[in-house]
Amino acid sequence: MTLSSIKSKLINNSIYIVLLILMIVIVAMNPSFLSLKNLGLIISQSSTRIIFACAIAGIIVLGGTDLAAGRIIGFAGLAAASLLQDVNYAGRVFRNLPQLPLVLPLLVAIMVAVFFSYIHGLLVAKRHVAPFIASLGMQLVVFGLMSVFFDVANDSAPIGVLDGRFTRFAQGSLTLLGLRIPYLIMYASVVVVIVWFIWNKTKLGRNMFAIGGNPIAANVSGVNIVGTMLAFYILAGILYGFGGALEAGRTGSATNALGQGYELDAIAACVVGGVSMRGGIGTIRGIVTGVLLFQLISYGLVYIQVNPYLVYFIKGLIILIAVLIDIERVRIKK
Amino acid sequence: MASSPYLLQMKGIRKEFPGVKALMDVDLNVQAGSVVALVGENGAGKSTLMNVLFGIYIPDSGEMLLGGQPYNPKNPRDALDHGIAMVHQELNQVQDLSVYENVWLGRFLMKGITVDKKGMIASTAKIFKELEIDIDPKVLIKDLSLSKRQMVEIAKAVSSDARIIVFDEPTSSLTEVEVNHLFRIITQLKAKGCGIIYISHKLEEIFSIADEVLILRDGKWIHNGQCCNLNMDQIITLIVGRELTQRFPEKDTKPSEDVLFSVKNLSGAYDPAAKDVSFDLHRSEILGVSGLVGSKRTELLESIFGLRTKASGNLELIGDAILNRNPRESIRNKFSIVTEDRRESGIFPMLDVYFNSVVANLNKYSNSIGVLDETQMVKDANWVISAFNVKTPNMSAKINNLSGGNQQKVLMGRWLLTDPKVLLFDEPTRGIDVGAKFEIYQLILDCTRKGNGVIFVSSEMPELLGLTDRILVMSNGRVAGIVNTSETNQEELLRLSAKYL
Numbered sequence A: 001m002t003l004s005s006i007k008s009k010l011i012n013n014s015i016y017i018v019l020l021i022l023m024i025v026i027v028a029m030n031p032s033f034l035s036l037k038n039l040g041l042i043i044s045q046s047s048t049r050i051i052f053a054c055a056i057a058g059i060i061v062l063g064g065t066d067l068a069a070g071r072i073i074g075f076a077g078l079a080a081a082s083l084l085q086d087v088n089y090a091g092r093v094f095r096n097l098p099q100l101p102l103v104l105p106l107l108v109a110i111m112v113a114v115f116f117s118y119i120h121g122l123l124v125a126k127r128h129v130a131p132f133i134a135s136l137g138m139q140l141v142v143f144g145l146m147s148v149f150f151d152v153a154n155d156s157a158p159i160g161v162l163d164g165r166f167t168r169f170a171q172g173s174l175t176l177l178g179l180r181i182p183y184l185i186m187y188a189s190v191v192v193v194i195v196w197f198i199w200n201k202t203k204l205g206r207n208m209f210a211i212g213g214n215p216i217a218a219n220v221s222g223v224n225i226v227g228t229m230l231a232f233y234i235l236a237g238i239l240y241g242f243g244g245a246l247e248a249g250r251t252g253s254a255t256n257a258l259g260q261g262y263e264l265d266a267i268a269a270c271v272v273g274g275v276s277m278r279g280g281i282g283t284i285r286g287i288v289t290g291v292l293l294f295q296l297i298s299y300g301l302v303y304i305q306v307n308p309y310l311v312y313f314i315k316g317l318i319i320l321i322a323v324l325i326d327i328e329r330v331r332i333k334k
Numbered sequence B: 001m002a003s004s005p006y007l008l009q010m011k012g013i014r015k016e017f018p019g020v021k022a023l024m025d026v027d028l029n030v031q032a033g034s035v036v037a038l039v040g041e042n043g044a045g046k047s048t049l050m051n052v053l054f055g056i057y058i059p060d061s062g063e064m065l066l067g068g069q070p071y072n073p074k075n076p077r078d079a080l081d082h083g084i085a086m087v088h089q090e091l092n093q094v095q096d097l098s099v100y101e102n103v104w105l106g107r108f109l110m111k112g113i114t115v116d117k118k119g120m121i122a123s124t125a126k127i128f129k130e131l132e133i134d135i136d137p138k139v140l141i142k143d144l145s146l147s148k149r150q151m152v153e154i155a156k157a158v159s160s161d162a163r164i165i166v167f168d169e170p171t172s173s174l175t176e177v178e179v180n181h182l183f184r185i186i187t188q189l190k191a192k193g194c195g196i197i198y199i200s201h202k203l204e205e206i207f208s209i210a211d212e213v214l215i216l217r218d219g220k221w222i223h224n225g226q227c228c229n230l231n232m233d234q235i236i237t238l239i240v241g242r243e244l245t246q247r248f249p250e251k252d253t254k255p256s257e258d259v260l261f262s263v264k265n266l267s268g269a270y271d272p273a274a275k276d277v278s279f280d281l282h283r284s285e286i287l288g289v290s291g292l293v294g295s296k297r298t299e300l301l302e303s304i305f306g307l308r309t310k311a312s313g314n315l316e317l318i319g320d321a322i323l324n325r326n327p328r329e330s331i332r333n334k335f336s337i338v339t340e341d342r343r344e345s346g347i348f349p350m351l352d353v354y355f356n357s358v359v360a361n362l363n364k365y366s367n368s369i370g371v372l373d374e375t376q377m378v379k380d381a382n383w384v385i386s387a388f389n390v391k392t393p394n395m396s397a398k399i400n401n402l403s404g405g406n407q408q409k410v411l412m413g414r415w416l417l418t419d420p421k422v423l424l425f426d427e428p429t430r431g432i433d434v435g436a437k438f439e440i441y442q443l444i445l446d447c448t449r450k451g452n453g454v455i456f457v458s459s460e461m462p463e464l465l466g467l468t469d470r471i472l473v474m475s476n477g478r479v480a481g482i483v484n485t486s487e488t489n490q491e492e493l494l495r496l497s498a499k500y501l
Helices: A003-029 A036-061 A069-083 A103-125 A131-154 A164-171 A183-201 A205-211 A215-222 A223-252 A260-270 A285-304 A308-330 B047-052 B076-081 B098-104 B117-130 B146-159 B176-191 B203-209 B234-238 B297-305 B327-332 B353-366 B376-385 B404-416 B434-449 B459-468 B489-497
Strands: A173-176 A179-182 B008-017 B021-032 B034-039 B062-065 B084-085 B164-168 B194-201 B214-219 B220-225 B261-266 B277-282 B286-290 B310-317 B320-322 B335-338 B422-427 B453-457 B469-477 B477-485
Touching: A003 A285, A003 B310, A036 A069, A036 A183, A036 A223, A036 A260, A036 A285, A069 A131, A069 A223, A069 A260, A069 B214, A103 A131, A103 A223, A131 B261, A131 B277, A131 B286, A164 A223, A173 B194, A173 B310, A179 A183, A179 B194, A183 A205, A183 A223, A183 B459, A205 A215, A205 A223, A205 B353, A205 B404, A215 A223, A260 A285, A260 A308, A260 B146, A285 A308, A285 B146, B008 B047, B008 B404, B021 B034, B034 B047, B034 B203, B047 B164, B047 B194, B062 B164, B076 B084, B084 B146, B084 B194, B084 B286, B098 B117, B098 B203, B117 B146, B146 B164, B176 B203, B176 B376, B194 B422, B203 B234, B220 B234, B261 B297, B277 B453, B286 B297, B286 B434, B286 B459, B286 B489, B297 B327, B297 B335, B297 B422, B297 B453, B320 B469, B335 B404, B353 B404, B376 B404, B404 B434, B422 B434, B434 B453, B459 B489, B477 B489
Parallel strands: B021 B220, B034 B194, B034 B214, B084 B164, B164 B194, B286 B453, B286 B469, B335 B422, B422 B453
Antiparallel strands: A173 A179, B008 B021, B008 B062, B214 B220, B261 B277, B261 B310, B310 B320, B469 B477
16 A cells, blocks of 8 residues: 555545544543443434435535525424324414324425425526525525414414324334334434435436536536436425424424524534535435434533533534545545 | 847747647747737647746746846746736636726736725726727626727736737637727837737738748747748648648548438527538538637537527438437437537546446436436446446546546547437547547547447547548638538638638
């Protein structure tokens, strides 16, 4: 192995080296961190984040970004929660609503999210609005609408006392061979498998990489650019909607603050996981690793009682290192 | 120190790129108050020489003297500081800024810490008045016609008080009246003692404005001398003067009588656009497309392939009317295109050879729900690599790590996988070394064996003469003529390409 290939290996894996060092520091300061319970907790906490990261990653690989994701997730969660309050609870948003089959509110949540994500997609793919601005605008539009709904429907009081089926759907778990597996992990696993399949095994997925890698060449090669982009915005919408409903069920209530900042966590995890912000590059494996590592560090730092403000600093540093590595990796050297 | 008779001397300039000897011991001397015309075919080394003058390339050897002093520019800015300015053929202007801002771009006049807007407008107006240019300095560049923008660019070079001014094809977008105006400006500059380097394909112009002429061919100094000692035919012979050697594979296919593809009165909707182009392409025919830079050859191909919007015209493939409104439709109609700019619109640089090979053909590999048949894809990618002799460690190597020639072969393979009937090639051998060129010629010939037709755009005339059956010559967006390759020569092609200028 030559020196330059060792160097490029080091550069390519330096994010993992940094994270490994952090892990060693955490474990050295508190060895009890390495318990099955903690690891299970981290994976379970990562589940919805993985779903959101898989959604946003497609948009990033296409060369875009989505600052509206968090608010769309929030609106979807709010919609699901308002349709799935306990029928015996007097303070329900929709007082005359009978008990609905679980799938119906889930579908409504997904439709809400797909609607907004699709509009975002149209702005970017058809009207060529810069993704940053399009999604920033969508973020405010969605937050405004969900807040008005929240205010008018429930006087800005948290929408709680959720239907037991709903909380079980989100918080429940399955015991397999004495091991308790939360449903959330299973949902996330299914999403990962489906998205992985789309990315790697379908024409849609290959076209996504083509558009992100070189949109002009993709057009020349006969790739349906608008159609492919819209498909991934719709897919993102479906995942935002599903994940948003799970978030509401997981936390047991919803307000208009639900989902705030989720997009940033998801984008950060993508970057750490090697998705290039210039588009065209990314793997599902990297994204899942990115989410897990990020969650591991965040949880670990809190576990060893690092000053919470310092946690922001360290997270920020990790993102910057990841981006620097990405640039080093992707840059075409002249 | 004895003063040099020359304002600028470039001596023994040599520059090599991997596989290409771009300049070999070229001399260029410019006297104060004179105009040197720099002529030669595309690729003869004119641009490379100018890039050396402007510090974009560092020459491998040779020296430059400016006013007798050694001159080693680090970049174009440095060249400008030394009093060397250029009027570019492609206008590098900021569309959304005003005329005066463009004139002063990069050297804004200041008044304290703020930009001296009034001062800049006034000086711009003054320069325009001197040069008899009738343009309001305050209008936006994008609101001006192409020829007026060209005049702004000329004024910019003049405003920098340059001692040496290079004009690179300055008249390609000017009318006759404007050309006369430009010549008056050049005469003014000469009177002021400036040295002018004038690059042009239009030999008539050279006779009317230049004092001396320097002829380059294949990066080599061929001739220089007083214009008045040469006539047009002599210059053309000197520019072209090259024997065709065994640089091309034996041409063993013959076009048939059947028309494969016909184009009638095709015009592009948006400038730059080809205008009113008609031609027939026969089965097994290689139709060359020749023309100067800016003759809209690329635009013609892009219109045919649906990369540009068509304003009017009819396309027929084997008797059926087709529209080719976008690349997808064209690919369905069995068209393919290898574009001029491999990096910009051809390869996916960060993706592997495998993906780059199959990307245009994904429809064929996907079933009704869009799941891909990877076995077939791998098989096809392997076929591209072996059939085209692509030098790559394996098919998961990034295409960016391959040489230009091998990238080009992957691109040709990409299109052949789609089983096209009409193949469009736009400068397929640009920037490719001689060995790979031969292979690409071979591949182009092979394309015609199954009765397919090839349209082959090239700036290298020997290539067109060596490979094609007929040559369509574009001039200023229009068809200047279609000639049989066996009955034509470079002189005729050069003459035709200047027909509508």
